[in-house]
Amino acid sequence: MPESQYEKSRALFIRRWGEMAASWGISRTMAEIHALLFLSSKPLCADDLMEVLQISRGNASMNVRQLIAWGLVHRVHHRGDRREYFLAESDVWQMFEIISRERRRREIEPIVETIGKCREMLAEGNHASAEQVEAGGVFDERLTDMQEFFTVANSLFNAFVRTGRSKMGKLLKLLVKV
Amino acid sequence: MPESQYEKSRALFIRRWGEMAASWGISRTMAEIHALLFLSSKPLCADDLMEVLQISRGNASMNVRQLIAWGLVHRVHHRGDRREYFLAESDVWQMFEIISRERRRREIEPIVETIGKCREMLAEGNHASAEQVEAGGVFDERLTDMQEFFTVANSLFNAFVRTGRSKMGKLLKLLVKV
DNA sequence: TAATCGTTTCAGTAACTTCTGAAAGGATCA
């Protein structure tokens, strides 16, 4: 069975997308399924995923479920066919918005919340020694800087998402002036 | 030994920073060492890290080395003391610039390169069937969209880094207008 | 109602990542 250029190219993309995802704490298989669906021109069923990616039914089922929970993949039914088919969100901007929101929820929000809590704890005083009072000062300063950073980065990200593809040219032109 | 508020607060931050890092594919211990050094008002040595974080000497050594390779931590020598001390980059903006650059290198650049390669492979034609020609069209369309997205996101990120803390207020005001 | 077809769940296993501790290495001191 000679592989076409189409299949080779698709396999390359899927492999790389999976590797990338792994470096962001998303399981490789989940990303591979997403890539396969994203590149596909029509919905695929569990058996398609199993065959192309060489994975078990259970694995396919679990990971598809996660993709659906993220909102990156939707279920599709075909009349007269019992099987479920899956279709990926095809708008790239929408897709990255979903991915970014999810990552922000998991990676940024908890640390921002913790910074607040840590500063409260520090403010409650009760330092054991003069040395710790000084160390506490540096500590609080660093936390404050970080809080400011996240606030700004967050605003910028929101602006990016709100702006979207259509007005992006305008945004970039403005940036040059700053 | 009663723990001070300072120590409790510090422990909380370190734990959370470690958890976060784990969800970005950075080892928990590496992040914990970084947090400890970042919060500290003075350089610490290997034994300090081992004691506070309850880790082995080997573990401390390996992870400190990585932090130095990233540029997040620097070695410090004290006259008349054989031990090496470590000091973290203390400017938050600088710190996130380093982290972002490293993550971009590992997470974004490889996929951008792969998109280019995949499009070349597709263009070489050699489709096995009429069906594949159509699927290839959708495939190429998706890749093109993704390429555009990364180009724009990259420009925006560069602007963010170039702008830095000082002019950020100005940047945010501009964004509201878009 | 039972048979068929497909999906989901989950315990056990496999694969991978991180950590330890001991040995080797290297610098400084006497």
Next chain:
DNA sequence: TGATCCTTTCAGAAGTTACTGAAACGATTA
């Protein structure tokens, strides 16, 4: 030069995460 003190390396152990495959479940059909 040898002794001391600290760092680095790395093989194996421990811990973690992902995957399989079989059993349970659920829906549709006859």
